[in-house]
Amino acid sequence: MKTLLFSIATLFFSVAQGLLTPNCDTPHDHGSTSTLQIMHINSPCSPFRPKTPLSWADTVLQMQSSDKARLQYLSSLASGRSIVPIAAVTQNPAYVVRARIGTPAQTMLVAMDTSNDAAWIPCAGCVSCSSTTFDTARSSTFKTVPCGDQRCNQVPNPSCGGTTCGFNLSYGGSTFAASLVQDTLALASDPITSYSFGCIQRATGTSLPPQGLLGLGRGPLSLLSQTPNLYHSIFSYCLPNYKSVNFSGSLKLGTKTQPKKIKCTQLLRNPRRSSLYYVNLMAIRVGGHVVKIPPSAFAFDPNTGAGTVLDSGIMFTSLVKPAYTAVRDELRRRMRNATVSSLGGFDTCYTVPIVVPTITFMFAGMNVTLPQDNFLIRSTAGTTSCLAMAAAPENVNSVVNIIGSFQQQNHRILIDEAKSRLCVSREPCS
Ligand SMILES: *[C@@H]1O[C@H](CO)[C@@H](O)[C@H](O)[C@H]1NC(C)=O
Ligand SMILES: *[C@@H]1O[C@H](CO)[C@@H](O)[C@H](O)[C@H]1NC(C)=O
Numbered sequence: 001m002k003t004l005l006f007s008i009a010t011l012f013f014s015v016a017q018g019l020l021t022p023n024c025d026t027p028h029d030h031g032s033t034s035t036l037q038i039m040h041i042n043s044p045c046s047p048f049r050p051k052t053p054l055s056w057a058d059t060v061l062q063m064q065s066s067d068k069a070r071l072q073y074l075s076s077l078a079s080g081r082s083i084v085p086i087a088a089v090t091q092n093p094a095y096v097v098r099a100r101i102g103t104p105a106q107t108m109l110v111a112m113d114t115s116n117d118a119a120w121i122p123c124a125g126c127v128s129c130s131s132t133t134f135d136t137a138r139s140s141t142f143k144t145v146p147c148g149d150q151r152c153n154q155v156p157n158p159s160c161g162g163t164t165c166g167f168n169l170s171y172g173g174s175t176f177a178a179s180l181v182q183d184t185l186a187l188a189s190d191p192i193t194s195y196s197f198g199c200i201q202r203a204t205g206t207s208l209p210p211q212g213l214l215g216l217g218r219g220p221l222s223l224l225s226q227t228p229n230l231y232h233s234i235f236s237y238c239l240p241n242y243k244s245v246n247f248s249g250s251l252k253l254g255t256k257t258q259p260k261k262i263k264c265t266q267l268l269r270n271p272r273r274s275s276l277y278y279v280n281l282m283a284i285r286v287g288g289h290v291v292k293i294p295p296s297a298f299a300f301d302p303n304t305g306a307g308t309v310l311d312s313g314i315m316f317t318s319l320v321k322p323a324y325t326a327v328r329d330e331l332r333r334r335m336r337n338a339t340v341s342s343l344g345g346f347d348t349c350y351t352v353p354i355v356v357p358t359i360t361f362m363f364a365g366m367n368v369t370l371p372q373d374n375f376l377i378r379s380t381a382g383t384t385s386c387l388a389m390a391a392a393p394e395n396v397n398s399v400v401n402i403i404g405s406f407q408q409q410n411h412r413i414l415i416d417e418a419k420s421r422l423c424v425s426r427e428p429c430s
């Protein structure tokens with residue numbers, strides 16, 4: 001009887017929700033040893049999802065406002081300016097993976113960030129951190145990193161607190177003070193011993209991911225730099241849609257199980273910003289038509305930070321104004337001038353049925369043709385569709401194009417840092 005009542009209640013709940021009950025209890029890591037599940041922070045199974053579900057329009061507006069902060073942050077990174085006065089918006093990267101830290105392991109849901117190097121975790125006793133922290137006292141393998149250690153030279157603004165190496169960092173609108181520590185980090189079933197990361201002791205602002213961050217950038221102290229013999233500087237990820245309940249997005253570390261058939265483009269290195277994944281975007285095609293965009297909109301310049309970066313933390317692709325305007329105008333022209341409306345920062349929305357061409361990013365050596373779901377964001381009821389890209393706002397003085405996670409979803413993005421290339425293939429993972 002009890003079971004029956006329970007089933008009925010569950011059924012009622014599912015029907016009332018109007019969606020299939022998400023299966024949140026499945027093991028969160030794939031059986032394969034070096035593969036982790038990726039979850040969007042707003043997805044139905046995420047502990048970080050909004051308490052009261054937002055309307056579709058509000059969800060979009062919220063994602064746009066965190067993008068604005070992310071954009072400002074990345075622009076300042078790219079140009080080498082130090083940081084960045086911004087309004088109090090949260091700008092957590094949107095995808096998290098499960099990391100187990102210490103011995104015995106403590107589980108944290110850390111944000112994936114391809115534009116940052118070092119990992120950092122809020123530690124027990126942290127002032128103004130979220131409630132989930134890593135309890136260093138309970139780990140038998142935990143060690144602090146002494147001031148004289150060469151790793152101490154790899155953190156930004158190092159300082160010596162007593163005998164322990166410490167550093168301060170700005171991240172979006174937040175700053176934190178951390179000590180540099182080491183412990184065992186287990187991702188899927190790979191234990192990485194003596195992993196160096198920041199142990200956050202004091203935080204300000206609201207921009208820090210609640211349970212820490214896994215830096216997947218390409219500079220010193222990043223995951224790749226610390227695991228050359230385990231992962232050989234290779235990883236790939238597939239980001240599920242933000243509405244996805246299936247959890248089949250994944251982060252694959254190392255050479256095993258990577259796709260063989262995949263198209264690649266060379267990564268470009270900006271010595272001033274060694275963490276960022278710069279690529280050579282050369283043109284954009286709408287349908288069969290290569291849009292007229294001045295080459296300066298794409299030109300790579302390490303001095304100003306100009307060029308194109310692939311980032312997992314921003315949601316909607318942001319193009320410098322001449323590039324965005326040209327793409328948008330071509331798309332509008334293809335819509336035969338159907339009435340255009342706007343939604344927040346999106347200026348090309350349609351409330352009538354439309355037939356949309358594809359959009360192709362043309363990189364050196366690789367064309368990536370996006371299906372509609374990667375550039376149109378549709379309302380739940382399907383009545384509104386918006387071009388899910390935007391022009392970099394003028395006041396940010398942004399010279400960098402950033403390809404965001406919405407455009408990357410349901411593709412496998414492979415970073416092969418050893419061969420200095422970035423590869424892409426279509427893969428449904430929502
Ligand atoms: C780091 O921040 C703390 C306070 O949060 C401050 O006491 C310390 O002086 C700062 N260190 C550096 C090197 O800026
Ligand atoms: C995700 O789940 C939905 C329903 O639960 C199903 O229709 C869809 O095929 C699943 N997608 C994948 C990629 O497994």
Ligand SMILES: *[C@@H]1O[C@H](CO)[C@@H](O)[C@H](O)[C@H]1NC(C)=O
Pocket residue numbers: 333336337
């Ligand atoms: C769309 O509008 C532009 C300018 O307003 C015009 O030149 C063009 O012919 C129109 N296209 C269609 C398909 O109606």
Ligand SMILES: *[C@@H]1O[C@H](CO)[C@@H](O)[C@H](O)[C@H]1NC(C)=O
Pocket residue numbers: 285290362364365366367
């Ligand atoms: C990309 O597409 C263009 C046609 O628009 C073609 O000329 C070019 O060869 C393609 N590049 C690659 C690498 O396939």
